[in-house]
Amino acid sequence: MSQTVDRALSILPLLAEGPAGLGQVADRLGVHKSTALRLLRTLHEHGLVHRQSDQRYRLGARLFALAQEAMENLDVREVAHPHLARLNERCGHTVHLAVYEEGEVLYIDKVESRYPVRMYSRIGKPVALTVAAVAKLLLADLPEPERRAVAERLDYPLYTARSTPDAPAFLRELAKVREQGWATDLGGHEESINCVAAPVRGADGRVVAAMSVSAPNVVVTADELLTLLPQVRRTADDISDEYSGRTSAPAKPEAKDTVRP
Structure with a gap:
């Protein structure tokens, strides 16, 4: 698996535990904040994560919609x-x-x-x-x-x-x-x-x-x-x-x- 894809996917179970800030995500992945931010922005563009008003990130509505659709099918x-x-x-x-x-x-x-x-x-x-x-x-x-x-x-x-x-x-x-x-x-x-x-x-x-x-x-x-x-x-x-x-x-x-x- 691509290292970039692997890191991006690793963010999702982290956010399933609750909202997390950029620093927490970077620390969990073991990467620089700039790398974590780039991954979060990509996931955000696809609706898989959402940036809250307190600048923390949580799982996005699109992820739940995809899960529901998968279960229905x-x-x-x-x-x-x-x-x-x-x-x-x-x-x-x-x-x-x-x-x-x-x-x-x-x-x-x-x-x-x-x-x-x-x-x-x-x-x-x-x-x-x-x-x-x-x-x-x-x-x-x-x-x-x-x-x-x-x-x-x-x-x-x-x-x-x-x-x-x-x-x-x-x-x-x-x-x-x-x-x-x-x-x-x-x-x-x-x-x-x-x-x-x-x-x-x-x-x-x-x-x-x-x-x-x-x-x-x-x-x-x-x-x-x-x-x-x-x-x-x-x-x-x-x-x-x-x-x-x-x-x-x-x-x-x-x-x-x-x-x-």
Whole structure:
């Protein structure tokens, strides 16, 4: 990288800490004030920094506008897919990615199981809102009034004996999911299918998507599938970090993950 470009880019994280004067910028870069001033003027011309009335510099509005535009144009599926594929390679089970749009939760990506017995699901297909693990995560993140309104207008078909029976039970389940940060569907939609899911979060901490691992009982039991939850959560965290532009956090020790069906 050009030394000039490198120095100019080094100014931005400095100003992210707060406004700084010319001398502070020069000292941080290890350059003469005239060099720092030249770099600041160039960044100012492009709207990336702003000179305040007290002669200190701060990040410019153009930088925030560019960041917002980049986030709006970022495809969470494109970011997530390599992570989903790697998880599928490790565990062998079906991996899904879903989003909440206009009152429905839709699958937007799927990596097929490597086993002969597979789930019937397809990209673009709505999921069963009252039982699907990905739906629970996405709806649990809604503001409380909206969450309650959604729960009260839903129907509650009894797909199996483990299906959610009514709105009060669903709201209790969403509260639990919201607190623990993950969700399951253990035979709630189909007796023979179990699923564990984790949220993908944007830069503001809100849930923008949910990913899951699903498998039939003939391949693994519900208890065996639950042991994959730490991997699922780490994968979701990695997607969140990349989608939000954050650096990856250290992996959490599996021993600290406590899971109960």
